[in-house]
């Protein structure tokens with residue numbers, strides 16, 4: 001019989017680990033750029049439109065106290081300044097300080113923002129091997145815990161819509177600090193056989209490693225500009241398909 005202390009516990013990050021949130025963000029940001037262009041009658045000529053939006057977006061996120069959750073009206077204002085010829089990074093700073101009058105009328109800005117929020121509600125796609133990998137983990141009776149820094153209700157809704165919610169024993173919301181992992185490990189009673197699978201070295205891998213978990217890095221498309229990967233401890237494993245995590249853990253435990 002397997003003792004509780006031998007049970008495998010797997011923490012899995014949600015956004016960009018289970019599903020491709022970044023792709024939804026990218027298409028939403030491109031739509032926003034298109035809407036701002038239409039309002040102003042101006043067009044960004046360069047081919048890399050996403051890079052243009054993200055230059056302003058990353059500057060706003062790095063300066064705003066809410067980080068990536070800064071109000072998107074700021075991005076509308078930054079892009080309208082940048083489309084008018086200002087460098088996008090400088091445009092983001094000016095938009096944040098509100099030192100230039102808005103180029104788009106408030107009602108038009110409201111329409112653009114409504115479309116932005118609607119577009120963000122699109123269902124993301126599962127990342128490679130996720131449904132199969134979770135099914136295999138469940139068949140092995142592993143404890144599977146989803147951990148997210150966004151709202152639990154949103155994560156549950158997405159997991160339901162993608163038909164993977166039945167694989168999770170719990171969905172946890174909280175800042176991914178080492179204390180979070182330690183607290184949950186006490187509840188599940190398997191500190192020596194615990195793993196964290198995530199797409200961000202600084203948020204998923206580093207704190208989990210600090211808490212004594214083995215770490216599996218499943219890179220996503222989005223890397224914040226301000227994050228220095230070299231400065232973080234390396235993950236124990238790197239995968240490019242979620243099913244590889246099952247193989248890794250099985251080899252470690254000979255199960």
Ligand SMILES: [Mg+2]
Nearest residue numbers: 013015016199
């Ligand atoms: Mg993530």
